[in-house]
Amino acid sequence: MNIKKNIALSDSGFVFDPSSGDSFSTNPIGLEIIKLLKNGKSADEIKKHVTSAYMIDENSFEKDFYDFVNMLQKLKIAEGEDKK
């Protein structure tokens, strides 16, 4: 799964899709995940990064991560299969 190449991200969490004109708002952790996905990181790498930086256990994060990724796909910010 990849973040679409033309998606624009601002540091404040504003996300813009120039192909559809849609704009979105995400929180700091959401922005961090989108950036990591954009840099080609895998789900495992992201999990490792987040659980070492934040007060959250692996299982809880995994649940939130897949929900978030589903939303990215639903909102057409991400496309393709999940990168294992």
Place this chain on the structure above:
Amino acid sequence: MKKLQYERPVITRLNTGVTNKFGTKTAFTPVTHVDGNAVKTLIANYGSPLFVISEQTIRKTFKDANRAFTTRYPKVQFAWSYKTNYINAVCNVFHQEGSWAEVVSGFEYHKALNNDVPGSKIIFNGPDKTEADLRLAIENNSLIHIDHLDELYLIKELAVEMNKKPRVAIRVNMDTGVYPIWDRFGFNYENGQAWDAINKIMLNDKMELVGLHAHIGTFMLSPNAYGIAASKLSELALSIKKKYKKNIQYLDLGGGFASKNTLKGSYLQGVDTSPTFDQYAEAISTAILNAGFIEDELPLLILESGRSLIDEAGTLLGTVISNKRLSDGRRATIMDFGVNILFTSFWYDHKISPAQDFSQYTEDAVLYGPLCMNIDVIRENCTLPPLKRDDHVVVHTVGAYNMTQWMQFIAMRPAVIMIDMDEKPHIIRRRETLSTIESVEMMPEYLKKFKL
């Protein structure tokens, strides 16, 4: 290295220029304490969910209401509506403030007696008063508000048999410009039923007609309707004076004042639309004072307000069980309280606040209760920060009707605590247990054993 505070990742589409169907943001300040007690500590000590009653808020609200009426009308008496919340500790706060008791069943009547309310200060309303209830009420010289003719004739018979003169009033229903008219209780004003019933009582020496009662509806957003009701009751009282030379001792305008909750489907918040006590008091007092009573003969004004006096004093603390995503992409959050204990979520869009700090990011969500029933929806849409499992929330303005209409369904009913004037919590109703329910069940001998 110290780890950072985690918040669930959220992303929402921004819509400009169109109305957000989820409405405006509800609350952005976490409510971490209730009357000086930390939500976390209360839940740790008494379990979740937990109803919390604020004694400070009850007394303050009562004083506000009392002040609104007593500054406008010389003789005012409140009677606490038991059905709104009949936990004894709650009733007694109102009795300490000077409220009489207003009951609508034998069960509630006995509750008031057990709380040491003198029988003569119990107002007995409602369509279902058994013969035994009426005997007791007559014996105690209570104020019996007659709902229908069968009751009127039964009281007449009992009066003869007991050789007592019961103190009665009739309940009058009427057109106050608010529809549908509540015409199922009492006798109608416009078609003459009420006047007929009055004549039946006055022409018979067995009962004493001491008052006239009306309860025009519930969650009434129009103070003017009370003005009309007060005028019509006054007119009846003055007609009785003219025909029978008898002064009616009191006019009882019932209850039905709105609380600050937001009714489902309402565009504006309840805090902005519900009338104040002053507005109700102004409409009622003006109507009675202008009706034509001689100053010395002004009747006592009785008010049976329930909801508006207790709703804001009640808070429900709860905990998040889980989050999930619905098939259409909406977020769903499952709470540990449902319609079984929060009956009023059928009527209101309750204001719900998170009980811990969070960032400014929010998400629209459906709030479900824990029941395995499709109807268990607390809020169909609600904007809240990204809550996670075990986070706590505070549901506001739940003091009225929940602790009487709650159901023991699927789960047990939670504990209720009252936080006193010194911010000290007291349990006023214990959490139910399996034995609470099973203590009234019986098992026939032949069903005691089985093999699987």
